[in-house]
Amino acid sequence: MDDIAVLANPGAGRGRHRGVFSAVLDRLGSRGGTVRLLEAGSAEDAEKVCHRAVADGVGALVAVGGDGTLHRALQAVAGTDVGFGVVPAGTGNDFAAGTGVPAHPLLAAEEIAVAREAGRHRPIDLARIETPQGDVRWFGAVLAAGFDAIVNERANRLRWPRGPRRYDLAIMLEAVRLRPRRYTLDLDGVDHSFTGVLAAVGNCASYGGGLRICPAADPADGLLDVVVAAPLGRVALARLQPRVRRGTHVDDPLITSYRARRVRIDTPGIVGYADGERVAALPLEIGCVPGAVRLLR
Template identity: 45%
Template sequence: MTSDITLLVNPASGRGRGARAALPAARVLRAAGHSVRTVVGADEADVLRRAREAVAGGTGALIAVGGDGMVSLALQAVAETPTPLGVVAVGTGNDFARANGLPVRDPEAAARLIAGSLKGDGGAPRDLGRVAGGPYFGTVLASGFDSRVNDRGNRMRFPSGRLRHDLALLAELAALRPIPYRLRFDDGPERRIEATLVAVGNGGSYGGGMRICGDARMDDGLFDVTVVGACGRGELLRVFPRVYRGTHLSHPKVRVFRAARVSLAAADVTAYADGERVGALPLVAEMVPGAVRVLGVRGG
């Protein structure tokens, strides 16, 4: 494997943590004998273009420095290629890093693991999800109540930050209604289910540690699909805090299905994968086993 590797940097990630983290990470990797090239894109499209150019040019590894948004861009470039992925997680959520037991907000520790893995096992194989005709995703594809909160927050011009999300959440709670879904798992029959949300998990968490698909594994070739049934506002407010511990999975309104291919259809519902907008349902999510090698994963 070539010693030339590429750091893919989001300077805005975590209020500037991405740019600051690139320096100590690069220093550790250079000390381990690697030639490090840093790539900073002007916008998401430019970042993705540069990442794909690096992979096509034979870089020994693509290292995403930032949060889950930067990891998502990197995945589009390395998925189903021989190029391994490293993650220096310094964003807000960091769910992909957490799912793989990688350091969070410790760029030197992350870089040491990456360097050791490049010298040793070359990374551990991990599954990815893929939206048919669309992007790969590493953690969770979300639809329903949570995606409607995202939609509303994205439409709002003020306030900013966490307060915008909280106001969008309150507005969607006030408008809460069951969503009629049509779901199909693998080649099974179509199921018509009234639900609050449906989450398709390759990894276990989204939103910075909400364990919506808490038992999902990234190396078993199957999605865990969490279906939260029709809930009133009071019941949803009681159930939702349990998501951070994963104990919501035992609630009678929650069901979990396992499948390698999931078809979702519902009117006026948008899907988000790895926190990024994918588009309106209907869509099909397909498992791609072993689609990426992730550097630094302990235990392979």
Template identity: 45%
Template sequence: MSTQKAIEKVAVLINPLAGNGNGLTAGHKAVARLREREVAVTEIIGTDADHARKLALRAIEGGTDALAVVGGDGSISIGLQAAAQSGVPIGLIPAGTGNDHAREFGTPVGDPVAAADVIADGEVQESDLARITLGDGSVVWAGTIVASGFDSLVADRANRMSWPKGRMRYNLAMLVELSQVKPLRHRIELDDETVQVDATLVAVGNGRSYGGGMQICPKADRTDGLLDVTVVEHGRRSRLVRLFPRVYKGTHVELPDVQTYRSRTVRLQCEGIPAYADGDRVGPLPVTIEAVPAALHILSHAPA
């Protein structure tokens, strides 16, 4: 469902470190364009992720017409924590390396002026979000993919590496983890069945892609009230190497060792494995993930 909203004042959350420093440049261009469009702008730059989230939440509670986020998927995740179920729409100014949220919501990438125009135009779409509940009861919202297994171990390793920069760091971490891949015993509780499987990875999608366009859940629909689950069963390392190029087109789901499911609620259990959401570490399994319909309002020209 699409509605029109008058956008007169916007809080702009800027991550100056996004995209190897591109965030600040993109933020300045977007802010200038919004002001050209006669939108009043309040800029927010947090000292860390928690501070940024608090500032974003304060802006929403203070009555801004929209929250715009300048950065990559991690920055947008901060905005989601503040905007989820608030009714205040979020706008995206992509400035990261992956930009999977922008890809999912049809926001122009590499053109902060065009992205700012989408915000100023005020076309609001509704989208589901995935609500993750950890073992301690805390809640994290996710817009794209919740990952566990090989891919979360790769992300963990990449986050510990200081070199190389950008996507090459992720690729190197993948090669290291690939050399020591092992079966991970997952218990997956769905609405109507429980699956126990030795898996390489399990991905739960509100959206389709992660890692800069890897369509791990290619048929996910962010408006259907359901989560898509992709399970890659453990097999020979050579089979895994052949699988990953196919993920960019989403054709890996046609392989016999890849299983897919659809469920409103998913509970994941696997000893010693962390969950990642939108590229950031959430916490250790087990976690419960639930599709929450229309939890997000987003400024977008893309059809819902």
């Protein structure tokens, strides 16, 4: 059997799965094939080594880590016939959860090994982003383009505190400045422009480690789910936050949901975040590409 290239981030999820990392690699190769660990010193290097592995004809590419690690690997495997495996080991494992991958790393690794031996894969949709500069990015879970993206941007600029508390501080700082924006939103050629504070485009249901922002999203239906929020004050936003984790916020009259094959979204001053990773400033064109990745499961 062909080589299995593995992009891994042992420090993902604050290292809580570091102890089973060697066992994951053993399990991946338990049914044949040579497991090759890709070495990368940065996110940019990670993408380069994944692209090189795919270009060299690797049999499968496996991402071990959270959604950030997965996002880097997807850039190389999307649209190819290379099998793709996901071993969830991060703080947020939203793509894995949305595609039914076992939550335990060893079970996920075993499922990949079995699928490779059987020659089995599941076609999964991906979202393809096009920027005005002509750059292309892929994502598997959700693109944030509203208040949540602003919080990510602020958190990335903070040097203190570290860990989840940095995001708590970013939320507090940005909530004070919360204001509605005018969004241009085009769905399959139909204008749905609105004024509001939130816009999310989902291939899967959740982001941020289980926040079900697009609860009805199905990564195998050929469509993207789009969820937008009308103008909200700080109190209304705080009231909706716990409902987002359950996915019941979409029943609120201030929330509107759509489905589309192609989305164009724009508003000044927002940088989009996909799979928790910084992508580019709006405007962005997002299209659903059915079966863009061959998920080994």
